[in-house]
Amino acid sequence: MAQKPSIPKGTRDFSPNEMARRNYIFDTVKRVFQIYGFQQIETPAMENLSTLMGKYGEEGDKLLFKILNSGDYLSGVDSTELIQQNSQKLTTKISEKGLRYDLTVPFARYVVQYQNDLVFPFRRYQIQPVWRADRPQKGRYREFYQCDVDIIGSHSLLNEVELIQIVDQIYRNLGLRVILKMNNRKILAGIAETIGEADRIIDITVAIDKMDKIGIDKVNEELLLRGVSSEAILKLQPILNLSGDNIGKLSQIEQVIANSAIGMKGIDEMRTIFRYLASMNLESEIQLDLTLARGLNYYTGAIFEVKSKDVSIGSITGGGRYDDLTGIFGLPGVSGVGISFGADRIYDVMSQLDLFPKDTISAARVMFVNFGDKEEKYCLPILAALRREGISSEIYPDPDKMKKQMNYANRKGIKFVALAGESEIQEGMINLKNMESGEQQLLSAMDLVATLKG
């Protein structure tokens, strides 16, 4: 096997330094989830295809990684079916399992499966990789991590508010400036209803989205071309011209959709959420944005999307309220709300802005140089003492040339090197070299521990 080994396209290996930075993100996210009283669950990488199929649309089904049945998987397949050479049809015969595509559907399955054991409202978080057979491109991978946090079994808008607080706290802790955009499916439904085009939520949202780019005249033109009546377009004008702060915008929308019950419910929800948030000292900018159209096929209330203020990379966090996620698995009427943090994009943004703390490396704090048997014997108990104190430390395992050992410490980013040659041993001391400053100190074992702990 002379061929250089490689990994499947769209997947990645993570080096020690990348892992240290990834763990910094995961730990920050986890810590906030925990402080807010969320509990972790994990589900298997493989789910039954009956669980996954039909949940992500036709396109999504195609992006599922499917696992070949074990053993002689063709034995039960009729030869006439084989000759048809229909990949899609054959798949159902030779594959029963797939890799999870997101954490949402496995979570819905989990809630239904254990509904009798769970305590509702169920506050869970889940941090695991997901897999999609998407065409790989910059910033889009076939294996990537999602960090999901959901409350299921409560209609209270306080849940939406807590998720926004979590977003704010996490990005504050990470040092990332973000803008959190919010929309509400009920308001969009109210607008569509008001202008007599209840089925055209998407068309209207897409059109509103283009306001900044093409201007109001072109938007109206496009709406007309998409089949929206001129009467409806007229009614829509105040919504295309929203201005002011979030509360002000809500009032303008309210005037238009005052006769839509569902629309007014949406206005009410958003007012409540904004009222809560007003007293909460958030750092993130919160912005009502009617063009936000993510997940319109399953979100039923608030919709969230978070973007970096400083790097243009698309959404780094998103979510919303869903009223019937578990219905597909036979448990209707359980409302929930959740958001998902995209660890890989957050990583890219933080790298680009150089936001990782300088000490986010995983190398040992100190390395003992190995001068040979006698010196090693002198060092080992001191090394053990450091480790007992929780100080990450190592000894170079071979009595290689000094230059090679120092090079090892240097390349790994080890900050201190401990040297004990004949003279240090005679004095009962250790020479501690700071690899950044070059400074050296002659220390007793006790002082060495104290210095490295500090």
Added chain:
Amino acid sequence: MAQKPSIPKGTRDFSPNEMARRNYIFDTVKRVFQIYGFQQIETPAMENLSTLMGKYGEEGDKLLFKILNSGDYLSGVDSTELIQQNSQKLTTKISEKGLRYDLTVPFARYVVQYQNDLVFPFRRYQIQPVWRADRPQKGRYREFYQCDVDIIGSHSLLNEVELIQIVDQIYRNLGLRVILKMNNRKILAGIAETIGEADRIIDITVAIDKMDKIGIDKVNEELLLRGVSSEAILKLQPILNLSGDNIGKLSQIEQVIANSAIGMKGIDEMRTIFRYLASMNLESEIQLDLTLARGLNYYTGAIFEVKSKDVSIGSITGGGRYDDLTGIFGLPGVSGVGISFGADRIYDVMSQLDLFPKDTISAARVMFVNFGDKEEKYCLPILAALRREGISSEIYPDPDKMKKQMNYANRKGIKFVALAGESEIQEGMINLKNMESGEQQLLSAMDLVATLKG
């Protein structure tokens, strides 16, 4: 979809309480790895089948989960091949990727792929799930976690010693009494060579293994039946009757295999390792055990296996020295040594012995009861203050009946419940109830923070 949802056999969901206990194990293991200066890497769940196939023997190849190629995977397959209905042959045409079977082969692939970027000796750890299409049974799963730690690129026996120290420290921290058995492939080779049966290492090891159960006469009989010459069997007798401590046993073996160069090298290695260990205050029992035969097809020096002293469940940790792991990927002559901790078995042992600390739960430390809008408004800033102090806390999101809210806290294992009704609000206080003792305290917000932090 009325069918109750389920997960593939051999896989598991992990509930919040299970996750808390699993994380306790992972965190303990990780912490020790880090203190010993090991750095984490991660590799993708999917590897190219060319990387995985042929590395685990024919049986292993069958246990690989294979992933169906995306899209119209049959389009390139010749119809004559399809008609043959040969599952094994078809697999190579319709599947290019598989799920990783262990962490060792991906690690070898990683080392070769990044050989120019890595700093050798490379000390890495890796904690990720692996997948095997094994027949599921008690304690054997199709998805399970391995925690691997390896040093690659150094022949020093100090590496073996550090791994043993790591084993000792981890099980000490977990409170698990273990016995660490060691063998050495070179000694086994020396024995086989000495008795003129160089190819029969496995036969001999299997026979020695039965000493305790069937006695020396039956063992000799079996060796004869397996084709070992009576002359060889005679030479073997002292080794079948080893007694005394590890050093004593080594001396007895030495007398038998004194003429085998490789055997004497093995004796030497073990003496060195035991000499190091003698000064290290280990708690685990260390036992030289010639019957230990794990990984004889790739281990070339020391072999390790760890068992619980109190629960009979097989090996919970194992590993050894390998001299040519990366050779299969085109980088020969790089020696390494590593061990793997089986998190799932450790979990089972700890559960059985009830060794998890009582506070290994993930529930919030305190829950605020929700009495309605006014009371909620009073509680929210206090809740925020607790969270700022890093105290895991939540407020029940709806003003449900008191009994329902208390039941929620109780079932989740939340230790404290904070109550603020009209009278507490007037006094500017909070009533803190300890759910275990039933004790209640009337506290200011400041005192509440102090009490819950303690």
